[in-house]
Amino acid sequence: MKIKTLILIIAFLGLASICLGQEDYLILGKEFKSPERPRVIFHHDLHNEKAHIENCSVCHHVYKNGKLVPDESSEDQPCSSCHKVHPVKGDNPISLREAYHKRCMGCHLKEKRGPVMCGECHKANNEKKSK
Amino acid sequence: MDKIYGFLIGPGAWIAFSVFILGCICKIGAIILATPKKDRVVLAYFSPKYGFRSLIHWLIPFGTISMQENPLFTLVSFAFHFCVLIVPLFITGHVVLVETFWSVSWWTIPDKLGDILTLIVLLCLAFFWGRRLWVKEVKFVTSWTDFLLLSLVTAPFLFGFIAYHGWIDYKLMLVLHVLSAEILLIAFPFTRLIHMFVGLLTRVYIGSEFGGVRHVKDW
Numbered sequence A: 001m002k003i004k005t006l007i008l009i010i011a012f013l014g015l016a017s018i019c020l021g022q023e024d025y026l027i028l029g030k031e032f033k034s035p036e037r038p039r040v041i042f043h044h045d046l047h048n049e050k051a052h053i054e055n056c057s058v059c060h061h062v063y064k065n066g067k068l069v070p071d072e073s074s075e076d077q078p079c080s081s082c083h084k085v086h087p088v089k090g091d092n093p094i095s096l097r098e099a100y101h102k103r104c105m106g107c108h109l110k111e112k113r114g115p116v117m118c119g120e121c122h123k124a125n126n127e128k129k130s131k
Numbered sequence B: 001m002d003k004i005y006g007f008l009i010g011p012g013a014w015i016a017f018s019v020f021i022l023g024c025i026c027k028i029g030a031i032i033l034a035t036p037k038k039d040r041v042v043l044a045y046f047s048p049k050y051g052f053r054s055l056i057h058w059l060i061p062f063g064t065i066s067m068q069e070n071p072l073f074t075l076v077s078f079a080f081h082f083c084v085l086i087v088p089l090f091i092t093g094h095v096v097l098v099e100t101f102w103s104v105s106w107w108t109i110p111d112k113l114g115d116i117l118t119l120i121v122l123l124c125l126a127f128f129w130g131r132r133l134w135v136k137e138v139k140f141v142t143s144w145t146d147f148l149l150l151s152l153v154t155a156p157f158l159f160g161f162i163a164y165h166g167w168i169d170y171k172l173m174l175v176l177h178v179l180s181a182e183i184l185l186i187a188f189p190f191t192r193l194i195h196m197f198v199g200l201l202t203r204v205y206i207g208s209e210f211g212g213v214r215h216v217k218d219w
């Protein structure tokens, strides 16, 4: 009897640790079909909390007639709905790769906080995690 | 390390590329401007036809007799100069940085191919090092400046390769890569490395003289 209870407890603890250990994160760049680099893991809420970004439109921005609209946001759309992987004539000229790097690397460099080197965002073991 | 890197890819890159570009323009300009004083005859006999005829022969692998006499060196030399131009211009790491900061972008080679071309450069460099260290005839005409020059070129490729693979200490290796590359760019106009540009001029000059004056082939 005792052994069975022990096994049950261990199994329960194991399961609980898996559930609790699972964090909320996004795997960015699913749009790149054959990526050169490992995809970037982005802990959305944790990141914005740690970086003290309250304004969603810092990233999810909206443009009207070529001008940024400061107090509207576009979190209902992925970046790729406006920034294509391979923009053709007539599309927004800023490609998805350029948009991500300008936004993410740009802020980290400006604030001197957060990762700035290629391998810090494109970590080699990200790909395994995303499977 | 991130702050050093931030400096190197920002102001550091500005300084390095300014010195590189202005330095090369001044050096080449000085050579062209000095020509009428030093050698007036060459201008009179300057001939695009013979000049470029000679240049093209020297740009084709095994296009000259001296290349045919040294097949191994010719092979290594052409592989080296080809990869040494292609790798820095078309590697993703470089194009992404230019795209992010200057909003211009161009075609890139796949990372795996870049890695192989880098390996070719490193093997060629090992060959050049070995020649200077162990081949008697070459050792005889080698001075410490040759080793300095080889080190200047080897460092960015070696550190770039190590960093790309994340070996040893990624951040340190990437900082060393960018630092050594910027030193190379700054040193470029003031060392024999400028032969990559001036060599083309010299060839046209020699070609003009041999073709237009002496009426002989120079290849």
Ligand code: HEM
Residues within 6 Å of the ligand: A118, A119, B008, B009, B013, B087, B088, B091, B093, B094, B097, B111, B114, B115, B118, B156, B157, B158, B160, B161, B162, B163, B164, B174, B177, B178, B181, B182, B184, B185
């Ligand atoms: C003429 C000088 C330069 C040469 C010969 C050179 C060469 C290289 C090589 C061989 C690689 C590794 C490629 C591979 O193994 O796949 C590399 C990667 C890289 N280089 Fe350079 N480079 C030069 C200048 C620069 C400069 C000035 C910068 C920055 C301002 C820079 C930033 C980088 C970055 C960020 C990477 C990618 C590292 C990674 O993937 O983690 N390089 N370069």
